[in-house]
Amino acid sequence: MIAKKEYYYGLDQLRALLMLIGVLTHAASVISPFYRWDYHSDRYQDALIHNIVHVAHFFRVEAFFLIAGFFSAMVLLKKGKHYFLKGRYLRVFMPLISSILLINTFEVWFVVRHDITPWENIGIGNFIVHAWFLLTLMIISLVCLLPIDKFLDYLSGFNRFIKLGLFIFYMYLPFGIKFVLNMFVPMADHPLFYSFYGYLIEKTLYYSIYFFIGYIIYRSEAVRIFFNKKTVKALLWGITVTGLTYQTLTIGEAKESLPFTMRAINVFIQHASAISVSLLLFNFFFSASFPPSRSVAFLVRSAIIVYLFHHPVLIVLGYYFDVPGMTPFVYFMILVTCGYLLSFLSYLIINSNRLTRFLFGLK
Numbered sequence: 001m002i003a004k005k006e007y008y009y010g011l012d013q014l015r016a017l018l019m020l021i022g023v024l025t026h027a028a029s030v031i032s033p034f035y036r037w038d039y040h041s042d043r044y045q046d047a048l049i050h051n052i053v054h055v056a057h058f059f060r061v062e063a064f065f066l067i068a069g070f071f072s073a074m075v076l077l078k079k080g081k082h083y084f085l086k087g088r089y090l091r092v093f094m095p096l097i098s099s100i101l102l103i104n105t106f107e108v109w110f111v112v113r114h115d116i117t118p119w120e121n122i123g124i125g126n127f128i129v130h131a132w133f134l135l136t137l138m139i140i141s142l143v144c145l146l147p148i149d150k151f152l153d154y155l156s157g158f159n160r161f162i163k164l165g166l167f168i169f170y171m172y173l174p175f176g177i178k179f180v181l182n183m184f185v186p187m188a189d190h191p192l193f194y195s196f197y198g199y200l201i202e203k204t205l206y207y208s209i210y211f212f213i214g215y216i217i218y219r220s221e222a223v224r225i226f227f228n229k230k231t232v233k234a235l236l237w238g239i240t241v242t243g244l245t246y247q248t249l250t251i252g253e254a255k256e257s258l259p260f261t262m263r264a265i266n267v268f269i270q271h272a273s274a275i276s277v278s279l280l281l282f283n284f285f286f287s288a289s290f291p292p293s294r295s296v297a298f299l300v301r302s303a304i305i306v307y308l309f310h311h312p313v314l315i316v317l318g319y320y321f322d323v324p325g326m327t328p329f330v331y332f333m334i335l336v337t338c339g340y341l342l343s344f345l346s347y348l349i350i351n352s353n354r355l356t357r358f359l360f361g362l363k
Helices: 009-019 020-029 047-058 060-077 081-113 122-144 148-157 158-183 191-219 220-226 230-249 260-287 294-321 328-351 353-361
Strands: none
Touching: 009 020, 009 060, 009 260, 009 294, 020 047, 020 294, 020 328, 047 060, 047 230, 047 260, 047 328, 060 081, 060 122, 060 230, 060 260, 081 122, 081 294, 081 353, 122 191, 122 294, 148 191, 158 191, 158 260, 191 220, 191 260, 220 230, 220 260, 230 260, 294 328, 328 353
16 A cells, blocks of 8 residues: 555546547547447548547546546545545536536437437437446445455455456456347347446446556555566557557447457457556556646646536537538537637636536535
8 A cells, every 4th residue: 555645646637638638539529430429520521530539539438447446545545435435425426417417418408409319319328428437436436335455355365367367257247248138138129228237337347447456556566566567568568559559440340240259359459458558657647747737737627527518518519510611620620629618618617606616526
């Protein structure tokens, strides 16, 4: 366990950066030729812009949960479960509920009102949308109220091969459960069931891997030293470059229709590259000395609001700016620039009122 340093500004800044990048990735999704996002421009499509920006999508949220696990372990071990749970209520649960009721409900109204999505196609996912990470973080946080430390201490008694086997089993658990479920409860016939399964179980299992990696990193200095070795870093870089390149080259493939073996291999590549990037980012920002400044502090404080508000902002901007006479790059840059400006403006408005600060988890 770490005892000397009280806080880690570099990791706080990395967490904010990962949220702020969401504006870029979702703006790129608007012009993606590979899939239809919540708003999709048929006029402006660009594979190159999408692929360059979309690389972050392969590790961004995973790295966020790893950092969340690190900070959660710090709070739990230093402050206790009551303080931790109170913080989760104020900083996670309240923004989740407020986002669903105030932001995402407006988004549903807008896409239905402007014939972007028919009302009959609106489901529970349209009200949760990008706030799902708060729901997942809240569920994992409740799991932390269980005797997690005793369980991790128990696992530490096994040899490394058994631990590796258990880790791989857990890594494939959400994929395996969904595969077996689909044999008895076909996805095409039960969309509501799989929507609940996806938000409540599948995402929790998937991202808890990264959360508890971060949790273990805080608890164990030996683990941090291991991942900081030059040979281990070189291996992580190799996996990162190989995994991200492969996933970028296969973006256009219908991965759900691939044979079972290929889908299983893709799951391994996805996790291996995401874990590698997340650990490299963690090591860099953990060790780096980034003195806090007013501008950086502003970005850190505003990141959660920018992330929650940018989603409907990009949909509205994408709809109204989708007119002839531009190139995909110009259209993309307009979405990004105006998306950031309006989202930061939303933060200033939210931060100016005591009630809205409470609703959206600002201190």
